[in-house]
Each structure stands twice: as C-alpha cells, then as structure tokens.
Amino acid sequence: GAGVSQSPSNKVTEKGKDVELRCDPISGHTALYWYRQSLGQGLEFLIYFQGNSAPDKSGLPSDRFSAERTGGSVSTLTIQRTQQEDSAVYLCASSSVLGGDEKLFFGSGTQLSVL
Amino acid sequence: AQRVTQPEKLLSVFKGAPVELKCNYSYSGSPELFWYVQYSRQRLQLLLRHISRESIKGFTADLNKGETSFHLKKPFAQEEDSAMYYCALSTYGNKLVFGAGTILRVKS
Numbered sequence: 001g002a003g004v005s006q007s008p009s010n011k012v013t014e015k016g017k018d019v020e021l022r023c024d025p026i027s028g029h030t031a032l033y034w035y036r037q038s039l040g041q042g043l044e045f046l047i048y049f050q051g052n053s054a055p056d057k058s059g060l061p062s063d064r065f066s067a068e069r070t071g072g073s074v075s076t077l078t079i080q081r082t083q084q085e086d087s088a089v090y091l092c093a094s095s096s097v098l099g100g101d102e103k104l105f106f107g108s109g110t111q112l113s114v115l
Numbered sequence: 116a117q118r119v120t121q122p123e124k125l126l127s128v129f130k131g132a133p134v135e136l137k138c139n140y141s142y143s144g145s146p147e148l149f150w151y152v153q154y155s156r157q158r159l160q161l162l163l164r165h166i167s168r169e170s171i172k173g174f175t176a177d178l179n180k181g182e183t184s185f186h187l188k189k190p191f192a193q194e195e196d197s198a199m200y201y202c203a204l205s206t207y208g209n210k211l212v213f214g215a216g217t218i219l220r221v222k223s
Contacts, residue, residue, distance in 0.1 A: 003158075033210065033211065035213070041215070042121075042201070042214060042215030042216045043159075043201055043213040043214075045210060045212060045213070048210040056210055093159075095211075103149075103161050104151075104159075104161065104211060106158045106160065107158070108158050109158075
C-alpha cells in the first residue's frame with residue numbers, strides 16, 4: 001500500500017472486554033512503533049519493534065497491554081480487560097531506519113472508546 | 116533516560132507575527148532531533164529534522180547543545196500553520212521519544 005494502514009478506524013467497546021488493533025506498515029520498513037495519543041497527554045510511546053531484535057516494551061502502561069509483529073510485517077496491539085482510561089487514539093508508525101534518521105510514517109490511527 | 120519537554124500546551128499568535136515553539140531535551144549523548152506536525156484531520160507527519168538543516172514551510176530549528184534546546188521558529192505566521200506540533204528525540208537505533216506537543220493557533 002501507499003502508507004501505513006490501521007484498522008479499525010474506530011472501536012467502541014465495553015469496559016472489561018478485550019480489543020485488538022491492527023497495523024499494516026509500509027512494505028520493507030523494519031521498524032514499527034505504537035503510540036497512544038490522548039488529550040493533555042501528548043504522544044505516549046508504547047512499544048517498538050526493530051527487525052528481529054527483541055521489542056522495546058518499556059512504554060506499555062500495564063500487563064493488560066501486549067503487541068506482536070508477525071513475520072516482520074503486520075502488528076497487532078491487544079488490550080485485555082479494557083478500562084475507561086484506555087480510551088485514546090492509538091497510532092502506529094513505521095520507519096526504514098537508515099543511519100538513525102528516524103523519519104516515521106504514521107497511520108491515521110484507531111480511535112478507541114471504552115464505555 | 117531520554118526526555119523531551121515542550122513547556123507550552125497552547126501558543127496563540129496573530130497572522131504575520133513571529134512564532135517560536137519551545138523544545139528542550141535531556142540526553143547525554145548526541146541526539147537526533149525532529150519536529151512533527153499534525154494538521155486538522157490529517158496524519159502526523161515529519162516537518163523537519165536537525166541533521167538536514169532545512170527550512171520547511173518557512174520553519175527552521177537550530178540544535179543548541181549548550182542549552183539542550185531545539186526550538187522551532189518562523190518569522191511570519193500564517194493561518195495554515197495552525198496545527199499540533201511535536202518535538203521528538205532519537206538516538207541511533209533506539210526509539211523515537213516525543214514531547215507532549217504544542218497547539219499553535221494563528222489568528223487572523
């Protein structure tokens with residue numbers, strides 16, 4: 001595709017339910033990021049995948065959050081037992097990471113609303 | 116640890132006035148600094164990066180290692196500059212860390 005694709009674009013769920021958010025990065029990009037964007041909190045780093053290296057999970061806010069990247073391409077962010085404070089826009093980005101020049105290409109995000 | 120601070124949540128200026136969006140960082144090594152912008156109903160996108168020493172849409176940013184700053188400047192603001200601006204920091208091979216963002220509002 002032409003850019004980073006995220007699905008669904010909107011997700012409304014009930015408190016306590018699990019949700020899965022999907023990200024299709026730009027083909028050939030080795031780095032993939034998940035961020036959370038909420039009012040007043042800015043852009044919060046969640047997790048970072050770089051090639052075959054172990055992911056940097058240091059930004060995941062709790063053990064209810066997990067992510068995987070299959071075959072070095074598509075990534076899924078899973079939130080278990082959702083809480084109202086999980087409501088936010090979840091952004092995915094990918095990068096080719098050449099020489100540390102981190103130009104990220106962002107998806108349009110998934111708006112998650114937990115009722 | 117890497118940290119990026121954008122002290123202003125909202126900056127409101129009149130059209131034609133100078134703009135300076137502040138960004139300070141903490142990192143002991145040699146960082147790569149970036150400004151990203153998100154216009155209304157558009158994706159977050161790269162505006163400029165310090166290694167390119169470029170001017171994009173009239174914006175410039177100079178890395179000041181002594182003050183650990185990377186402020187974004189434009190001499191004459193335009194209404195179409197209204198957006199959310201994020202400063203970001205990267206070290207080679209590591210994740211990109213963003214500041215909290217500053218909303219720029221240019222009034223006519």
